[in-house]
Amino acid sequence: MTQLTVIDESGSHSFERVGFGELGVSAGAFARATGWVLKPEGLCKEEICVPVRDATAMSNGDAIDVAEFARVTGRNVVIDTSRNVVAMGEQASNRAAAMATLDAPNFTLPDINGNSVSLSDFAHRKKLILAWSSW
Helix, strand or coil: CCEEEEEECCEEEEEEECCCCCCEEEHHHHHHHHCCEEECCEEEECCEEECCCCHHHHECCCEEEHHHHHHHCCEEEEEECCCCEEEEEEEHHHHHHHHHHCCCCCCEEECCCCCEEEHHHHCCCCCCCCCCCCC
């Protein structure tokens, strides 16, 4: 079977793909890794539940479709089918609230010498962030 890597706010998770939906994985393995469980009241994580109108599109009982999960929970998602990788962002509503404050989220990246540098390392100073991509 093919492995599917799902990257979300809690980290990177590897699942065995199953034959359900666009990106089917074991519902039990998905729940253990992410905390999200499909229940009769909806898709739930701890005390938060998101209503699911068409549970049959989300799950067949044994598997859950990761693409449908992202759609139902309102997450931005990038799918690279050639590499079997799915990257999911936070829920759009959470990002919208954070964007309204104009505060950049903390992140850590390597500098040109390979040392880890976090945005929070420059707290209480003006910052200019430049981004570039070759594509």
